[in-house]
Amino acid sequence: MTVLTAQGLTKSFGPHSVLAGVDLAIDSNERVGLVGANGSGKSTLARILAARDVADTGEIAVRREARVMYLEQEPELDPAYNVLDTVLMGMRAWWDAKLRYEAANVALEAGPSGDSLERAIKQQTEALAELEQHGGFDMSHRALSIMSALGVREPEAAVDRLSGGEKRRVALARVLVAEPELAILDEPTNHLDIDAIEWLELHLAETFRGALLLITHDRYFLDAIVDRTLEVERGRVHSYDGGFGDYLMAKAERMALAERTEQNRQNFLRKELDWLSRSPPARTTKQKARIDRAEAAKGARPAQKTKELDLQLATARSGKSVLDLDHVTIDSPEDAQGRTRRLIEDFTFHLTAGERVGVLGANGSGKSTLLKAVLGEHPLAGGRMALGKNSRIAYLSQHRSGLDEDKSILENVANGRSHLRIGDKEVHAISYMENFLFSSSDLRKPVKALSGGERTRVALAKLLTQETSLLLLDEPTNDLDLDTLAALEGLLLDYDITAIVVTHDRWFLDRIASSILWFEGGGKVTRFAGNFTTVREYRDRQRIEQSQLAKSKPTQTTSSKVTDAPAAKKAGLSYKEQKELDQIEDKIAKAEARVGELETLLADPGLYQTRAHEVNGLVEKRDAARVEAERLMNRWAELEEKKG
Numbered sequence: 001m002t003v004l005t006a007q008g009l010t011k012s013f014g015p016h017s018v019l020a021g022v023d024l025a026i027d028s029n030e031r032v033g034l035v036g037a038n039g040s041g042k043s044t045l046a047r048i049l050a051a052r053d054v055a056d057t058g059e060i061a062v063r064r065e066a067r068v069m070y071l072e073q074e075p076e077l078d079p080a081y082n083v084l085d086t087v088l089m090g091m092r093a094w095w096d097a098k099l100r101y102e103a104a105n106v107a108l109e110a111g112p113s114g115d116s117l118e119r120a121i122k123q124q125t126e127a128l129a130e131l132e133q134h135g136g137f138d139m140s141h142r143a144l145s146i147m148s149a150l151g152v153r154e155p156e157a158a159v160d161r162l163s164g165g166e167k168r169r170v171a172l173a174r175v176l177v178a179e180p181e182l183a184i185l186d187e188p189t190n191h192l193d194i195d196a197i198e199w200l201e202l203h204l205a206e207t208f209r210g211a212l213l214l215i216t217h218d219r220y221f222l223d224a225i226v227d228r229t230l231e232v233e234r235g236r237v238h239s240y241d242g243g244f245g246d247y248l249m250a251k252a253e254r255m256a257l258a259e260r261t262e263q264n265r266q267n268f269l270r271k272e273l274d275w276l277s278r279s280p281p282a283r284t285t286k287q288k289a290r291i292d293r294a295e296a297a298k299g300a301r302p303a304q305k306t307k308e309l310d311l312q313l314a315t316a317r318s319g320k321s322v323l324d325l326d327h328v329t330i331d332s333p334e335d336a337q338g339r340t341r342r343l344i345e346d347f348t349f350h351l352t353a354g355e356r357v358g359v360l361g362a363n364g365s366g367k368s369t370l371l372k373a374v375l376g377e378h379p380l381a382g383g384r385m386a387l388g389k390n391s392r393i394a395y396l397s398q399h400r401s402g403l404d405e406d407k408s409i410l411e412n413v414a415n416g417r418s419h420l421r422i423g424d425k426e427v428h429a430i431s432y433m434e435n436f437l438f439s440s441s442d443l444r445k446p447v448k449a450l451s452g453g454e455r456t457r458v459a460l461a462k463l464l465t466q467e468t469s470l471l472l473l474d475e476p477t478n479d480l481d482l483d484t485l486a487a488l489e490g491l492l493l494d495y496d497i498t499a500i501v502v503t504h505d506r507w508f509l510d511r512i513a514s515s516i517l518w519f520e521g522g523g524k525v526t527r528f529a530g531n532f533t534t535v536r537e538y539r540d541r542q543r544i545e546q547s548q549l550a551k552s553k554p555t556q557t558t559s560s561k562v563t564d565a566p567a568a569k570k571a572g573l574s575y576k577e578q579k580e581l582d583q584i585e586d587k588i589a590k591a592e593a594r595v596g597e598l599e600t601l602l603a604d605p606g607l608y609q610t611r612a613h614e615v616n617g618l619v620e621k622r623d624a625a626r627v628e629a630e631r632l633m634n635r636w637a638e639l640e641e642k643k644g
Contacts, residue, residue, distance in 0.1 A: 003066050003181050004063070004066070007058055011056050021235070031211070032214070034215045035215075035231050035481075037481045038451065040481075046215055071175050071183070073451075077159045079160035087177055100123055100127040101124060103123070104121075108124065143173065147169075151193065152173055172188055172200075176203065180210050181210050187479060192363075201225060205225050217481060219244045228240070229244065238254070312491075315495060318353060318390045321388040325383065326348055344369075346383070347525045351470075352498075357499070367519055373385065387470075394468035395474075396471075410443040412447055413432075432461070460476075470499070473501045474502045513530070577639060580639065584632060588632045591632055
């Protein structure tokens with residue numbers, strides 16, 4: 001069954017046509033990826049499908065009662081609410097019922113009489129029934145679980161205190177908890193660490209029940225989740241079956257076919273124009289038709305080639321040793337109460353020329369702080385750091401902070417110069433920026449008017465004008481399109497650059513990293529030779545070992561002698577566990593009886609007339625009793641299985 005269809009969508013901004021007749025359909029439970037170059041119209045199309053923007057022409061039809069929710073790159077959240085309430089508000093029907101229920105409780109506590117009492121009781125009863133229909137008060141627990149998995153740690157915090165990345169995680173949690181019939185997610189993995197990305201990947205692939213439209217640069221993410229890929233190109237949408245790998249192969253075939261078609265057209269034109277140039281003395285009807293075909297072929301527009309991003313870097317010569325850290329300890333910056341945390345403890349690291357080191361770890365573990373320490377912007381709490389002879393650092397900050405928001409693109413990069421020196425070449429500033437896919441008219445735009453991907457391209461353009469022997473890149477892949485990512489990968493590989501790269505883009509790390517620094521927590525940093533796959537295999541082994549250790553029981557012996565040892569006891573229940581099993585059925589019966597008592601009490605209309613103020617507490621007790629009964633049942637099943 002189709003959730004959403006769109007026909008003939010067009011959208012222009014001034015003379016620039018972004019969408020030129022887009023048709024698409026998304027079915028129930030379908031997972032669709034949306035890719036395309038920065039500025040191709042991906043986010044514009046997403047906003048139109050989510051009813052956040054309006055197409056110039058065309059129609060959109062959404063299945064009756066189907067909810068469409070949209071995660072935008074810079075979500076706007078109501079500052080009047082805290083984090084948990086903001087997430088729960090995504091469940092619109094549940095939230096409205098909760099508000100009506102609470103309003104009825106307030107009315108009942110005021111001691112109404114007569115018709116007012118009856119109306120308040122009726123409102124409370126109806127609201128409670130609707131709450132139960134949409135998951136009951138347990139939905140708060142589900143919301144907290146999803147928030148925790150995404151790294152949202154302070155449910156009671158005010159929304160207006162959050163950073164941009166924290167707001168995105170809260171907005172993502174709101175969509176996941178609401179579980180709409182269609183979720184449109186624009187760059188959902190931005191500002192997530194590896195654990196959160198892998199959790200989200202699994203959740204969307206196996207748990208989320210609605211349809212998905214994903215705009216993301218994370219190629220592993222696309223490959224793991226989507227079963228169809230849409231590409232926005234020159235205002236049109238091309239559809240490919242499968243994930244990112246399938247899309248690449250199918251697109252290559254389509255481009256090869258277009259190239260063959262254009263070559264055939266050119267061959268036909270050469271032959272026909274040659275014939276026309278002979279000026280035969282007589283034109284028959286067939287000859288006239290041939291002339292018409294030649295004229296039509298001359299007027300046909302050849303398929304345009306996509307302009308490729310050309311990244312170049314002037315590298316500065318340095319010695320073999322680029323950076324040395326000896327027994328370094330780094331603490332976090334002080335918080336509002338003047339407290340610090342130990343981020344890195346007794347860490348030794350030597351970076352030599354040509355190495356490309358990826359940095360992975362949880363948000364807040366100290367990855368960006370390490371880069372700032374290398375820059376000299378954050379003090380060491382212990383140890384020694386030394387840059388190699390003639391080492392020159394170029395730094396791309398996570399927040400692209402090196403850009404002046406009010407200045408134009410050209411002013412930020414060229415700073416009033418008409419020409420720039422890139423290595424041993426001098427190039428015109430406008431020509432240089434065209435390599436980053438900015439037209440001469442684009443260059444007058446202020447940076448504050450740019451999209452996230454455009455800002456990153458400007459920051460890269462500015463960064464690469466510097467001669468450097470060490471690149472420090474903090475989340476360079478955020479908001480970049482696939483073409484720019486490929487160009488950045490090519491730059492790092494082709495120029496044999498020495499780099500330290502903080503990123504959670506697993507595909508990117510598998511392409512460029514020669515080693516990985518893994519921030520394991522508690523101040524521990526481990527270096528792995530290899531790429532992301534090396535770390536993933538290590539973590540998988542860790543999980544298996546921990547699981548096996550948890551299942552195994554330590555063998556207790558009273559003697560070191562091997563002879564006359566008693567026969568090993570069969571695995572089964574210990575005395576304590578057997579005693580627990582003997583008693584657990586009575587506990588289950590009591591827990592279920594308690595649930596029944598509370599449900600009977602809550603179903604009594606008299607409760608709402610005489611003891612309305614107790615309802616909230618009784619509902620919470622009923623929900624807690626349900627959870628306890630379920631826990632006991634699970635424990636009973638576990639013990640029975642172990643008993644064999």
